[in-house]
Amino acid sequence: MLSAVLIAAALAAGVTGAWSPCGFSMVETLAPAGYAGRLRTTLVACATFTLGALAGGVATFGGLALLGEALGAGGATATAVAAVVAVAAAVGEARGVRIAPQVRRQVPESWRRVLPVPLAAGLYGVLLGLGFTTFILTFAVWALAAVSVALGDPVLGALIGLAFGAGRALPVIALAPVAETDRGNAAHAAMAERPSILRGLRAADAVALAACALAIGAAPAEAATIAVAPATDPAADGGLVVWQVSGESGRLRRADGTVAALPGRDPVVGAGLVGWRDAGRLLLAAPSTLTPVDGFDAPGAGRFAFSAEWVVWRVGQTTLMAQPRNRSRPPHAVVRVSAPEQVGRPSLAGARLIFHRAGRSGSQIVLLDLASGAQRVLRRSNAQLLNPATDGRALLYVRSSALGQELRLGTLDADADRVLYRAAPTARRDTGVEPGRARHRAGYPGGRAPRLAPRPRDGITDTLWSTALSAEAAYVTRLRRGAGGATSAVVLRVER
Amino acid sequence: MSESRRGFLAKVSGALMAVTGARAVGSLVAPGEAEAYHFCGHIYTTDSCPHPTGLPRIDSRGRPLRARDGHRIDDLGRLVNVDGEPVDEDGTRLTDAEAEPLPAASRTRLCDAVGEQFGITTHTDGAWYRCCGGNVRKLVDCCSTNRRRINGDRGLTGYCYRGRKVFCVMYFQTKVPC
Numbered sequence: 001m002l003s004a005v006l007i008a009a010a011l012a013a014g015v016t017g018a019w020s021p022c023g024f025s026m027v028e029t030l031a032p033a034g035y036a037g038r039l040r041t042t043l044v045a046c047a048t049f050t051l052g053a054l055a056g057g058v059a060t061f062g063g064l065a066l067l068g069e070a071l072g073a074g075g076a077t078a079t080a081v082a083a084v085v086a087v088a089a090a091v092g093e094a095r096g097v098r099i100a101p102q103v104r105r106q107v108p109e110s111w112r113r114v115l116p117v118p119l120a121a122g123l124y125g126v127l128l129g130l131g132f133t134t135f136i137l138t139f140a141v142w143a144l145a146a147v148s149v150a151l152g153d154p155v156l157g158a159l160i161g162l163a164f165g166a167g168r169a170l171p172v173i174a175l176a177p178v179a180e181t182d183r184g185n186a187a188h189a190a191m192a193e194r195p196s197i198l199r200g201l202r203a204a205d206a207v208a209l210a211a212c213a214l215a216i217g218a219a220p221a222e223a224a225t226i227a228v229a230p231a232t233d234p235a236a237d238g239g240l241v242v243w244q245v246s247g248e249s250g251r252l253r254r255a256d257g258t259v260a261a262l263p264g265r266d267p268v269v270g271a272g273l274v275g276w277r278d279a280g281r282l283l284l285a286a287p288s289t290l291t292p293v294d295g296f297d298a299p300g301a302g303r304f305a306f307s308a309e310w311v312v313w314r315v316g317q318t319t320l321m322a323q324p325r326n327r328s329r330p331p332h333a334v335v336r337v338s339a340p341e342q343v344g345r346p347s348l349a350g351a352r353l354i355f356h357r358a359g360r361s362g363s364q365i366v367l368l369d370l371a372s373g374a375q376r377v378l379r380r381s382n383a384q385l386l387n388p389a390t391d392g393r394a395l396l397y398v399r400s401s402a403l404g405q406e407l408r409l410g411t412l413d414a415d416a417d418r419v420l421y422r423a424a425p426t427a428r429r430d431t432g433v434e435p436g437r438a439r440h441r442a443g444y445p446g447g448r449a450p451r452l453a454p455r456p457r458d459g460i461t462d463t464l465w466s467t468a469l470s471a472e473a474a475y476v477t478r479l480r481r482g483a484g485g486a487t488s489a490v491v492l493r494v495e496r
Numbered sequence: 497m498s499e500s501r502r503g504f505l506a507k508v509s510g511a512l513m514a515v516t517g518a519r520a521v522g523s524l525v526a527p528g529e530a531e532a533y534h535f536c537g538h539i540y541t542t543d544s545c546p547h548p549t550g551l552p553r554i555d556s557r558g559r560p561l562r563a564r565d566g567h568r569i570d571d572l573g574r575l576v577n578v579d580g581e582p583v584d585e586d587g588t589r590l591t592d593a594e595a596e597p598l599p600a601a602s603r604t605r606l607c608d609a610v611g612e613q614f615g616i617t618t619h620t621d622g623a624w625y626r627c628c629g630g631n632v633r634k635l636v637d638c639c640s641t642n643r644r645r646i647n648g649d650r651g652l653t654g655y656c657y658r659g660r661k662v663f664c665v666m667y668f669q670t671k672v673p674c
Contacts, residue, residue: 437533
């Protein structure tokens with residue numbers, strides 16, 4: 001979708017460029033009655049002009065995309081900037097604002113006199129295809145350049161360049177061969193004397209750019225917003241959302257939007273209640289009044305979860321304890337691992353307990369049926385699978401590897417997940433080459449080595465951490481460790 | 497006369513040995529194409545094994561190290577301590593916002609990780625040593641029975657054994673000065 005609208009915008013931007021001094025001059029130059037001298041030369045020159053324009057377009061937009069890739073573009077911030085630039089350009093085009101900054105340069109006139117016309121046409125094509133070497137007739141050129149850098153996708157950049165080059169060539173090769181005919185003259189006159197055509201084209205550019213902005217904004221792996229900050233360890237149920245504020249107590253946001261400070265830590269929600277931990281006691285309360293309706297002694301408890309049937313809490317980082325809400329059994333360990341392996345924060349739906357096990361031998365997301373004791377590994381990987389959340393059917397979790405971090409949404413019964421949000425890897429990679437050397441390209445299809453993983457900012461370590469799932473949205477904690485060593489946390493929200 | 501003939505022969509043979517020796521030494525020290533590729537010592541076009549932080553530096557057991565300083569890293573590219581726990585640049589354990597330690601991740605031998613990633617059987621076979629950055633560097637091939645290398649085209653024999661081909665390359669930087 002995004003590729004299609006960007007290609008359409010680039011094509012429209014290229015066509016609009018025909019209204020430039022150089023665009024008009026090209027029609028004149030390639031016409032059979034002009035420097036070409038005969039139709040056959042015109043056709044050859046049109047071909048070389050087209051090739052030149054395509055090459056120029058690829059050089060500019062593909063090159064900018066390579067630059068973006070080298071700078072580690074493609075992240076949420078860069079993409080947001082691209083969307084904003086596209087919107088700004090769309091507004092400018094819709095209002096027909098004079099182009100600024102403008103490039104007040106033209107192709108060298110002498111080439112058509114001193115060079116064979118097909119050669120001159122090819123070189124002119126390159127200059128026009130480059131986009132920024134001559135007059136610019138639409139903000140879309142600037143916007144597409146910014147988008148190419150921001151997305152940092154060389155293949156997409158090359159496609160944008162091809163579309164832009166094709167757009168620049170199309171009006172010229174359509175008009176030049178018929179320039180001296182009545183129809184050609186009429187078309188040329190209309191271009192020159194009817195500003196409404198250019199206004200219409202710029203309006204089309206505006207529509208295409210707006211579509212680009214929408215497509216960029218709707219890109220599923222990038223659409224995260226900060227829901228709460230500072231905050232960590234969210235949980236959601238119905239219209240209730242809770243989170244922990246570091247060093248303080250938990251917070252509850254009710255369905256009506258009101259936020260309440262809870263009288264305890266590690267807040268959770270479930271079965272229409274809100275819960276928190278007060279030292280070694282887990283309390284469940286009505287969200288409207290925060291009056292406790294149930295409580296469990298849980299010495300050493302940390303993060304916990306509850307449903308209508310069960311309460312589960314973590315002790316240390318190696319044990320999960322459970323007790324039925326009706327107290328038909330005393331608290332008992334349901335999961336125990338040996339350090340340094342860890343079990344993660346529990347998530348409960350009915351009697352189905354979901355948690356991660358992570359350690360030096362890999363990680364797993366495990367489902368334990370507390371009623372039957374049956375245990376099943378839902379996901380397993382050498383990548384780190386962290387902090388699952390479930391509503392009983394869907395499964396949300398973080399997958400982290402050296403290639404990147406993903407917030408994934410799937411189901412308990414199938415392992416086909418989709419990526420809701422993508423972030424750079426926790427660790428910052430090097431360039432893959434030693435100083436003064438270059439990457440290998442030999443043997444790769446098209447001489448193109450695979451794209452490297454995105455690079456986080458120097459000195460910043462981001463870790464996607466605990467998750468929560470509501471009917472409308474997914475939540476994930478983003479831990480950030482800065483250069484000073486302090487860890488801060490925000491809760492991101494992503495539409496499901 | 498005989499002394500002068502012996503002297504002449506000695507001079508000729510000495511000159512021949514000098515020329516031969518110079519050629520041999522020259523061939524030993526010539527960097528050849530080593531300087532042309534993406535890390536010092538690597539003289540062919542086979543690309544690096546995918547490594548958590550880029551340059552395919554490994555320790556003596558084949559596990560990943562950060563190239564710039566030789567620190568241990570896990571499969572996520574995070575610095576880890578001797579126990580495999582993730583730490584920051586100062587060696588302090590990484591924690592969540594509530595100061596609870598983040599879990600350790602696997603630290604897989606790089607060539608094994610390649611096998612898992614590409615679904616092939618891999619072996620760390622032979623190696624060759626060159627002088628890089630003032631220390632002896634061991635150039636290590638991650639080999640496979642796969643006919644193709646990581647670049648996608650036909651693999652080369654390199655330092656591989658038993659008919660295996662080089663799938664990707666790694667290196668171990670020794671502390672031996674050169």
